[in-house]
Amino acid sequence: MTVKALIFDVFGTCVDWRTSVAREVAAVLPGVDATAFAVAWRAEYDPAMARIREGGRGYVALDELHLENLHRVAARFGVTAPDSLNAAWERLDPWPDVVAGLTALKRSRIVAPCSNGSIALMTRLARHAGLPWDCILGADIARDYKPKPQVYLAACAALRLAPAEVMMVAAHNDDLFAARAAGLATGFVPRPAEHGPGQTLDLAPEAGWDVIARDFSDLAARLPA
Amino acid sequence: MTVKALIFDVFGTCVDWRTSVAREVAAVLPGVDATAFAVAWRAEYDPAMARIREGGRGYVALDELHLENLHRVAARFGVTAPDSLNAAWERLDPWPDVVAGLTALKRSRIVAPCSNGSIALMTRLARHAGLPWDCILGADIARDYKPKPQVYLAACAALRLAPAEVMMVAAHNDDLFAARAAGLATGFVPRPAEHGPGQTLDLAPEAGWDVIARDFSDLAARLPA
Numbered sequence: 001m002t003v004k005a006l007i008f009d010v011f012g013t014c015v016d017w018r019t020s021v022a023r024e025v026a027a028v029l030p031g032v033d034a035t036a037f038a039v040a041w042r043a044e045y046d047p048a049m050a051r052i053r054e055g056g057r058g059y060v061a062l063d064e065l066h067l068e069n070l071h072r073v074a075a076r077f078g079v080t081a082p083d084s085l086n087a088a089w090e091r092l093d094p095w096p097d098v099v100a101g102l103t104a105l106k107r108s109r110i111v112a113p114c115s116n117g118s119i120a121l122m123t124r125l126a127r128h129a130g131l132p133w134d135c136i137l138g139a140d141i142a143r144d145y146k147p148k149p150q151v152y153l154a155a156c157a158a159l160r161l162a163p164a165e166v167m168m169v170a171a172h173n174d175d176l177f178a179a180r181a182a183g184l185a186t187g188f189v190p191r192p193a194e195h196g197p198g199q200t201l202d203l204a205p206e207a208g209w210d211v212i213a214r215d216f217s218d219l220a221a222r223l224p225a
Numbered sequence: 226m227t228v229k230a231l232i233f234d235v236f237g238t239c240v241d242w243r244t245s246v247a248r249e250v251a252a253v254l255p256g257v258d259a260t261a262f263a264v265a266w267r268a269e270y271d272p273a274m275a276r277i278r279e280g281g282r283g284y285v286a287l288d289e290l291h292l293e294n295l296h297r298v299a300a301r302f303g304v305t306a307p308d309s310l311n312a313a314w315e316r317l318d319p320w321p322d323v324v325a326g327l328t329a330l331k332r333s334r335i336v337a338p339c340s341n342g343s344i345a346l347m348t349r350l351a352r353h354a355g356l357p358w359d360c361i362l363g364a365d366i367a368r369d370y371k372p373k374p375q376v377y378l379a380a381c382a383a384l385r386l387a388p389a390e391v392m393m394v395a396a397h398n399d400d401l402f403a404a405r406a407a408g409l410a411t412g413f414v415p416r417p418a419e420h421g422p423g424q425t426l427d428l429a430p431e432a433g434w435d436v437i438a439r440d441f442s443d444l445a446a447r448l449p450a
Contacts, residue, residue: 061385063385110348110349110352112348118383118385119360119362119366119383119384120383120384120385120386122360123335123337123359123360123384124335126359126360127335127359133360134348134351134352135344135347135348135351135358135360135361136360136361137344140383141344141366158343158344158345158365159344159345159348160286160288160343160345161345
């Protein structure tokens, strides 16, 4: 079956959250180790979603979780962070190949994020980073968080496409295992700098994904037009 | 309060459904009066949504309603229409000012459709017509149809903006009355050719809308940057 739409993980796959968040932290909290703060903030991400995925809490947009996590991490670092720092997640910079790659991919296929970020967050981030999405899909559409299968399936349903007509693209093998289990095609693009020097996670594909590409331009070249 | 996002009615306000649907009808049903068929097809639109708005039927995307209405109208015209004709609604042409106007408006504000069309339909239509939306809002987000207040409010909530920070732009006074009642700012742009020669409906604003503009470029000029 032909792939008619590509849906993308965003944090890590399209944008460099670690460097970008650290820059925003440094601008408003000059006393702290900005990179350590960014990494600690991001580390709160999955546990916060886990409670919602497991049913212990109703759906709350990632913006709210980020804000709660910001204040928890700031307390741990012994500082008080302004709520406005939460917008750091709307100002993440894309990896260098992303805008050109998405623009090329968009010529013949629908391109959309399938992120755990909200529509609001993804919309503002796209404006900042110049990501030329056709529409915004992801957690807000499903009112649940990846890697729950309904998030991938809700994205396909919103496009009125069968899962096999949609390719999930991610730098994270766990995202692709979940997407494949839901019936989607899979594309892997490594992001060896996501976690900084010494990264050990997701340096290579851990399964025979449908497409394995060096970057988004290579992905565009490997998909028949 | 400053308007941070503009949300748009699409059928009639951004695109010329009547001429475009007639063109698609003429291409596959050469024997019928294509304009009459387009108008009859569109006339089934509101009654089909009314049942859903009133709770007599669960939410069904507009694509489904269009398809049901296509076959009902075709029977009335004594012809059999292929299901593929339903994609006519994804191939509507924009009014001449729309792409440049939206591009100008997008420089300083979020722009998104708030249509009764589905995410799938609006995504494909945007690709056809070159509409540079930041995201797709509307009926699919609210799982209900305009002019129900929750459709406008769900669009604001998805953007994490207060209703007063969002302007609904439409060529239809009834859309703006409903948006204003929900607390949104309002912008009117007349489309005197929507219904062809002899149009009597919506030729002029019927209330003191916050902005009244000749076209989308005029709207961009009237909104402070």
